[in-house]
Amino acid sequence: MRNIYWLFIVLVSIGFGACDADPEYFQEDDSYIAFNVASAAVAENATDELKIPVRISTVNPKNVTLEYEIVLEGLDTPAEEGVDYQIMNESKTLSFSSTQLVDEIRIKTIDNDSKDGDKQFVIKLKSNSAGINQGLADGADTQCVVNISDDEHPLALILGNYVQDDYFTDGSYDSNSGNDMVIQADPNDDTKVFMTGFWGINDKIIVASVDIENQTMSILPGQLLFVHSTYGDCFAVSFEIVPDNNGDGKKDVVYHPQDNIECTIDENGNITTGMWAPTVSAGSFAYYGETVFTKQ
Template sequence: MKKILFIIPILAILFTACNKNELPKFDDSNAFVKLNLSSASFDEDKGTVTIPVTVVSVSGVNATVKYTVTDGKAKLDENYRLVDPTATLTFDATNRVRNIEIELINKPGVYTGDLDFTITLSEESSIQIGAQNSCKVTISDKDHPLTPILGDYTAVGVSYFNGNTQWAVTLKKDASDVKKVWIQNLVPSGTNLDVYGIVNDDMSEIRIPVMQEIYKSSTYPLVRLEGYYGPTGDDFIPQGGYITVEIAADKSSMTIKDDFGSHVYNDAAGTSAAGWYNYMLTGVVLTKN
């Protein structure tokens, strides 16, 4: 017979005090240029995208800034092009922000996986380069075979402790495995780590292995995903077992066919149970937003 004890997660709230000290003085001898972003991601069919670059100065300065691109998985002129082949930006007092323009080369129907390259501000520029001098750009492949089920969902189900519950769940692709999805916020009020599931060949089912760590707690050494087989929720799903998610034929929704929740332990080995952060009954429905 299963024992279900509810544990309320404790959230730490941090307060920061205002610093009323005067700002250090700054003049244009200290002017520098920086990339506004350290990373950026764009869908492969986005066309021309921009990465902003800013000159930081008091009154504005005239400056010429050069930049370079370094291939990662993305290749120059194969997966992306520089709109300005000279790779040069010009600034003055009126124009303190300029954009690096990149043309993404779309390959519809061809699955390449996500690709990346890096933009770096060059020391050959006429102004000193700030600490934020590079930006990793990811080209997100929209031809992933699991695209029909990836994205944001509204989940509706019944909590053993809280009754009718509605919350947000997101399914994300894996970086290398086209059969794996990562599930964000699977258990309401009991998740701060993503868990994974494996999708079958016809995309009709996801199997989520139990015993995955699902919550990182400062109070308890282990919180993991566990469950009981539906529809009655009487039989514990053992190590090596999985929670089954049935995907609708039109891919617009899915139903979780087992009980599941975030089980809390007093020890890292998972031998001394403390209770549950939350426990959802069989029949949770996820509807794509």
């Protein structure tokens, strides 16, 4: 989540600096193997392989072999290996060593001419030769959900992986930008998409409606980004800057919580929003003149 607790962190850091407690070190029992991402998306007609990184973290790097498996249970539209995609790694294994702490699962999609909708499959860590913990302490990052978007889908141009970059109203770049985001089709509505990872928040889905013919997208109003421990619910809200209304000599911000955040789509599937702000009842964490989603 965004770095909105900077003052607290600075104060805590100063406090820690004054302590004489012995430092804690990473122990061998803390070693783990885990996915770098919880989900990934790729177009059915993609020419490049989708590469999903898996990392190992250990005190004493050594030769380790990892096995993974494909899981389809619980999926509404499962992808079939050999029909919808191929795993390019031999024998569904990865290898790690002192000189290779990250390896990649490589996936090549198989195109067809049918409108058969998006399909999914799950890659799950199975076992490793060193008996190292798989996933983090809370069990996270032990699997990755892969979504294959149908290139015959009317919204195929904007389905897939993106990087989000935010720019303030003065045009300056928000250094907290660069988060990964995934756009997936609404399986029940060909005019809507689901955005995961918006503003760096991965546990909320943002819904947008799309007019692909006119190359526009509208992020629907009233959508919760996250709940702040102090300020409460934070929403993505459209706003405008108007002339000074209160006599303080400064321009004023007027929120439009009932309006869409309007976006444009270019010929490559890149998306640019209008002005929007992450707001709570006490105000806003930032004012963005535009956000750019660059398709990967």
